[in-house]
Structure formats: C-alpha cells, structure tokens
Amino acid sequence: MIRETLSIFKNIFENRKLLVQFSFNDFKSKYAGSALGIVWAFITPLVTVLTYWFVFSQIRPRGANEEFPFIVSLVTGLIPWFFFSDSLLSATNVFKEYSYLVKKVVFNVQILPTSKILSSLYTHLFFIVIGFGITSLSGIYPTLQSVQLIYYLFCLIIFLTGVTWLTASTQPFLPDIMQFINVAMQTIMWTLPILWQPSGWIEQVLKLNPLYYIIQGYRDSFTGGAWFWEHWQYGLYFWGFTIVLLLIGSTVFRRLKPHFSDVL
Numbered sequence: 126m127i128r129e130t131l132s133i134f135k136n137i138f139e140n141r142k143l144l145v146q147f148s149f150n151d152f153k154s155k156y157a158g159s160a161l162g163i164v165w166a167f168i169t170p171l172v173t174v175l176t177y178w179f180v181f182s183q184i185r186p187r188g189a190n191e192e193f194p195f196i197v198s199l200v201t202g203l204i205p206w207f208f209f210s211d212s213l214l215s216a217t218n219v220f221k222e223y224s225y226l227v228k229k230v231v232f233n234v235q236i237l238p239t240s241k242i243l244s245s246l247y248t249h250l251f252f253i254v255i256g257f258g259i260t261s262l263s264g265i266y267p268t269l270q271s272v273q274l275i276y277y278l279f280c281l282i283i284f285l286t287g288v289t290w291l292t293a294s295t296q297p298f299l300p301d302i303m304q305f306i307n308v309a310m311q312t313i314m315w316t317l318p319i320l321w322q323p324s325g326w327i328e329q330v331l332k333l334n335p336l337y338y339i340i341q342g343y344r345d346s347f348t349g350g351a352w353f354w355e356h357w358q359y360g361l362y363f364w365g366f367t368i369v370l371l372l373i374g375s376t377v378f379r380r381l382k383p384h385f386s387d388v389l
Contacts, residue, residue: 133375133378136233137239143236144243148241148243148246149244149247151241151244177203193265193348197263200255202320202340202344208245211248212242212289213289215241215244216293218303219237219238220237220296221297228386234385237293238286238289246282260347265348267349273342273346276353277346284363289374290374293378294378294381295377297381297384297388298381317334318340335362335367
C-alpha cells in the first residue's frame, strides 16, 4: 500500500507542469461564462464572511470575554474552511466532469483531483492576504508564527489529497456521494472552532476531527499563537490519521481506476 501511494505522488510530481497548466485553465473556466468572470471566485466568500460577521456579531453578548475580536476569529477560521470545502466538492466530481479525458488511455487521470485542489489554491492565497489585512486592522500584526502558515497549508493539502482520492474514486460508482457530502459539510462546519469556541469535554471530542487541528493552526499563525510543535501530540494524531487516509484513498483509487471508463 505504501509503495502504491508513493508511486501516485511520484507520478503527480513528474507531471507537475501539466498539473499547473491544467489547474490554471480549470480556474479560468469555472467563471468563463459569467460577466464578472473570476471576480465571482472572490465575491461569494466575501459576502459569506460579511453575512456571518453581521449576524453573529449582533447575537453575541456585548463585551463577551474573547481573546480576539470576533471578526478575527471568524475570518481566520473561514479561510481554511473555504479552501477545504471548495476543493472537496469540486475534486469529488472531477472524473465525471472530465469524463472525456478519463476515457482516453493516454491521459494521466491521477492529476485530476490534485488539479482541483491547486485550482482552489489560487483563491485561497488571495484570502490569506485578506486575512492578514483584517487582523492588522484589528491591531493584530504578523509575527514569526505567521511563517507556520506554510506548514498548516501543507497539512491541509495532504489531508485533502487523501480525502479526494477516496471521494473522487467512488463518485462514478456512487453518484449520491455528492449529496451526502453536501449534507455532511453543513454539519462538520459547526463542529469546528469557526463560529464558536468549544471547551471542556466537547472540545476533546471534536478534536478527533483532523480539520480542528488545521483550523486552530491557521488561527495561531494569523494571531501569533502557539508554534505547531507545542501541540506535538495532536500533530502526531493528525499525521497518523492523514497517512492512514492516504493509504486507503490510494488503494481505492488504484483498484477502481480501471473501471472508470466503464461507468462514466
């Protein structure tokens, strides 16, 4: 299993030029038919952030005991969540979307899920810049801990890789998986420290979700919180979970790949 997983990563690396070009073309094609084009890639998340901020800032008690302004906690949590949700939803449907390429024997379908992640990364990098702007306006300026965003972004990409190998491979055989993911995403978001900060035993249970590690890591990076090695036990759990997920995802992908063209 480990050898097959590493071979997929090697194959993706060897085709990195094609991957970058394909992801950039995919990013442009998403909004090619609209008047504002790729501007919609930034408008929709911005409107969502403003809506959450307006609603929840009004219903939260005035003068609540919070370490940071609510807008800071909100934005630093939503930035990685938007990247995760957009990548997962688009990558899960990638083999169906590009069925004409999947049916070509010469095309390397292994790069398709990764191309969707990379396509979403362009918008994500823009919102990281916006995030630093919002935190700075709130009096929280970048620190040395900001550098560890690179680490947490790497964590998120690798975690997404394992998830999308699994979901994208099963989607051609289980079309309803998209509906399941849409429903699950609505629930998962509320189990993460984005719109609220859990505590006590609830927090310990919710930390079983590896995304919790990433969300909290992004927040620490933006606000000058703890270094990632200070949570080394949780880091070991995250990477253990992610490696198992990669092994399962690569195995499912490898076994189902020969049958993609039959069902698409």
